[in-house]
Amino acid sequence: MGKIRVGLIGCGGRAGNHMSQLIQMEDVQVVAVADPIEGRRLAAAEKFGCENIYANGDELLDSAKGNVDALFICVEPTAHGNMELRAVELGIPFLVEKPMSLDLEYAEKVALEAEKKGLITAVGFQDRYQDLTDIIKKDLPNHKPGGLVYGAWVGGIPGVWWWQKKSCCGGQLVEQNIHLLDELRYLFGEPLSIYATCSEGIVKAGEGCSEEYKNDDHSTAVIRFENNVTATLVSGCYIRRGVGTRPRCGLYITLEDIIYDYRLRNNLIIETVEETRDIPRKADQTFTQDRAFIDAVATGNRGLIRSDYTDALKSLKLAFAANESMESGKVIYFK
Template sequence: MGKELRVGIIGLGGMGRLHAKHLNGLPGVNVTAVCGTTQAKAEAFAAEHAGGRAAAYGRYADMLEKEKLDAVYVCLPPDGHIGQAEAAAERGIAVFVEKPIALDSDRAARMARAVEQAGVASQVGYHNRFGSAVQELKRMLADGTAGAPMLFDGRYDCNSLHTPWWRDRSRSGGQVFEQAIHTYDMAMHLLGTPSRISGFMANLAHREVPDYTVEDTSAAVVRFASGAMASICASNGAVPSEWNSSFTVICAKLTAYFDGPNRAEFVFTSGSEPVRKAFGEERDVYLEETKAFVAALRGEGPERCPIAEGLASLRLVERVTQSAEQDGATLPYD
């Protein structure tokens, strides 16, 4: 099991609660400090989600100074990333950062540079990478069973006003930045490094909603360095109370239809007749990502999604928004 790991959490909303649950459920791992927007909120969180055992703080700097932590989870809205990861890394504390790791690539690059210079482990919360079906396709890409990836066709659909910070572009970055980035990251995870991007965005159904400044409709085309391509669309005007993420990946020997990260139909196309295989192995992808991070902290496995990859996917969605601001102009990734 290795040594006992002491973990802190900064940001005590839904993701902070989820990660606390999973961390405290792992042997030899304890949430020993939490930091919220106020001392009172942190104390209430510690009592409810850490069994009253965690020290509570209203300032992250105090927590990092006073506690001996092995790792910290940064679970904040995009505009809330104002130095927590860098401060932790400078103290030799490993960092798990929820996506998107910042509101722009300059800020994200500073975070990544600080973490890499400190030499601490890191992970970004792209939980879809840990789905069983995604990992099965990744394996088949690696061993040649799938053949070369050619096309990624992805969608992210929902219909919700969400929280006030989410519908404020200055705080969330918009739907492409804060939600659909999962789909863009998946395209990069499977197809590699982008080379050219063109995107469009609009607010078509929420123009009369006060304080709603994010897009509710978007579409982008991405060309990758390998020559592969992706089309990715997102909507916040689909079916209310449903969050749907689906994608298709066409490879030289295989077409994969994904209904979430754990379920897919694999159609093998290299033989005389297509062979269909349904794949569905349910996993809690949030638990799996934390187990992978803990393994990396203990030297029992590689860093599965280090902060540099959070910067890479953020740069992609940033180019999509920049292209949309220029009426779909094709922009280089770098």
């Protein structure tokens, strides 16, 4: 196979991160880009010297057959239309950003059709590809299971317009802290139950956010796993810009004989009776993730993907279950 020909659907912030990885890969050529915002699609095209420039993902897909080997889909959560279903129909592998959709029925259909076709898919749960995650995952089975996990993603409000309303982004747990929710599943398996609460009113519309702001300021989810593991995952977006240099985000995993203090995408402190080790993150996990996807496309080896659409759907459903619990006040049981 020659170079992997990539089509980019969505040329915004996250696509920019992927572009920075793809440009480093000699076996990749970005051949098509799409975004309704002209300046963004033109800038992306210029970066890669690409001549196939489209105003939206559907137009790119119309001419993708035989011309594109893999897609990166990085649009806002409500803009997916039926892009992934079309990619499945065309048999083009895709990496789509989380949360893959806010429409559960649609996401279930995509997973089903992709599985039927055996299509290579990937979802942007970048933390699964991180060297620090590898260390925890490899070491966990050496210790007696059972204990508490405190997880947090607390900071400010992302600038993108669609984040300002829960109806457009799904809320912070669905849009952002789904990374740690997925990490919990990756480390501790499928959950038994989830209960969540949320609160609004700290952030005022138009003050440090858009006039449209209508979102939870913070939420707390309690997730029970097998083997006596219970995780509390807090999400907050009310901290004003400039307050605190490093909000304490990550997972603090406490077992009987070891503590893993995972500081989000930065370092991991491991404490036992014998020693304390502070391990910095070495590689950029988005590069590792994108490389794995490209390699899977080139070789047909789906095993390289750590989060395919079907698996990622379980994290999406868990986040939706948390929202359901926030609304109903009830515990949602899975087993």
